[in-house]
Amino acid sequence: MIEGVSAPQAGDVLSRGLSVRALHNAHAGPFAFDVPAGACLVITGVSGAGKSVLLRMMADLDPHQGDVALDGRFCSGMPAHRWRRQVVYLPAESGWWSDSVLDHMPDDALTRELMAKAGLRAGVLNDPVHRLSTGERQRLALVRGLRQAPRALLMDEPCSALDGGTTLMVEAMMREAMAGGTAIVLVSHDAAQATRMADLRRELAQGHFVGADS
Amino acid sequence: MTPILLDTGDMILAGGLIVGCVALSLVLSLGIHRTLIVAAIRMAVQLVLTGSVLLFVFGRSSVWLTLLVLAFMFSAATFEVGSRQVTRLTRAWHFGIGGFSTATGTVIVVLVGLLTALQPHPWYQARTAIPMTGLLLGNVMNATSLSMNTLLSMVARERAAIEARLILGATRAEAMNSLIRQSIRTALIPTLNQMAAAGVITLPGIMTGQILAGMNPLDASKYQIVLMSLIVSGNMIGATMSAVLTSARLSDARGRLRLDHLAR
Incomplete structure (x- = not known):
């Protein structure tokens, strides 16, 4: 565990990292928790517990009450697109706005480097999106997100379609991002992955965290 | 040069064409026959009404x-x-x-x-x-x-x-x-x-x-x-x-x- 992860006081937020305050909508929350820069919060819970809802609210993709701060600056205090550029949500099913991978990311050194780390063959850049496997799309979406050098990553089952070895490669990428100060919120069904990655853990059930400290 | 005016026979012919289309829809199972009939009747009623209303309105200015x-x-x-x-x-x-x-x-x-x-x-x-x-x-x-x-x-x-x-x-x-x-x-x-x-x-x-x-x-x-x-x-x-x-x-x-x- 990392310092500064005790139950947050209302009003004060982390100067480095994510601070969620009274975040809720009609179905889930309120949530209040901190994820310091460089730490990983793993959220577990059965399907329909509200994990994706929580991540979507944190990315300001769904209407909600309450607020989230990144490095002491609140989401509501900046244009939404600037917030999302720094707090990148990776949904379980990645979306693609054209059938060409190169419309989503340029073929440059950074892309190549991230692809190599994710165990992707260079050829996928020139393949049509619909021909890629689910696992390839999943990792390309991660590459696409990491290219932005986000300050926070909200990941919904990022390794659900990956084999054990590739999962470890993706986790290494996540650790590298954390070493650079990125805060990660990871939704995972994989208990072993949760154990490997978690600095903090929470369990969600019926729209609320289970346990005393939330 | 005067416009060629249409008589009742011409109108019946037009109606016959619509009936033909309805029959085709039934034969081919297009499922548009109801819509077609409603649309045709609406069209005819609307146009005749419009013609009469315009005749009236143009006369008033x-x-x-x-x-x-x-x-x-x-x-x-x-x-x-x-x-x-x-x-x-x-x-x-x-x-x-x-x-x-x-x-x-x-x-x-x-x-x-x-x-x-x-x-x-x-x-x-x-x-x-x-x-x-x-x-x-x-x-x-x-x-x-x-x-x-x-x-x-x-x-x-x-x-x-x-x-x-x-x-x-x-x-x-x-x-x-x-x-x-x-x-x-x-x-x-x-x-x-x-x-x-x-x-x-x-x-x-x-x-x-x-x-x-x-x-x-x-x-x-x-x-x-x-x-x-x-x-x-x-x-x-x-x-x-x-x-x-x-x-x-x-x-x-x-x-x-x-x-x-x-x-x-």
Whole structure:
């Protein structure tokens, strides 16, 4: 565990990292928790517990009450697109706005480097999106997100379609991002992955965290 | 040169053609026979009524009567523009955006037409203003409705793609612009086809009408050119407005995609 992860006081937020305050909508929350820069919060819970809802609210993709701060600056205090550029949500099913991978990311050194780390063959850049496997799309979406050098990553089952070895490669990428100060919120069904990655853990059930400290 | 008038026999022939289409629909299981019958009866009743009303209105030359007829036409267009769409906004917004876009596009080009090219005296003369408005209104309504329909169904289908852009920090305009453009293009394709085919493949309606009514074909073609230009301009305005307004309604100030604003 990392310092500064005790139950947050209302009003004060982390100067480095994510601070969620009274975040809720009609179905889930309120949530209040901190994820310091460089730490990983793993959220577990059965399907329909509200994990994706929580991540979507944190990315300001769904209407909600309450607020989230990144490095002491609140989401509501900046244009939404600037917030999302720094707090990148990776949904379980990645979306693609054209059938060409190169419309989503340029073929440059950074892309190549991230692809190599994710165990992707260079050829996928020139393949049509619909021909890629689910696992390839999943990792390309991660590459696409990491290219932005986000300050926070909200990941919904990022390794659900990956084999054990590739999962470890993706986790290494996540650790590298954390070493650079990125805060990660990871939704995972994989208990072993949760154990490997978690600095903090929470369990969600019926729209609320289970346990005393939330 | 007097126009050739149609008699009862001609009307029965027209009815027979519709019956033939209904039979075809049944034989081929197209499932459009009911719609077709309703549409045919509506068309006949509406046109006969319109003919009678116009006969009456032209005889009066009252501004208020003309405005009343126009108001009725715009209300009907507002209703029609929002019908027949599978994916819809909630009721008030659906008809509001459709009607507002159609009316704006139409009014602008009708005024341009009446105040510059046609210049009837007075400029609101019913004999010119009402048919002009009717012609343009119908066209703008089609374009607006196509544009809205295309955008609504694309946004509903492409949710993941739009959100993929938003997630990476696109503004709502950046995320939806390509869909807006595609909707406007789709809405204008019929008009563009009509313009390209005009005179070569088809004789456009106004020109045909004018020639049948005895006008010199060259004069009729000039008439058609001006009206076609007004039509394409009105369509462009209507289609653009409805696409932009619809996309605005399907997103919010925080740049979120708001599919909850669709009617369910």
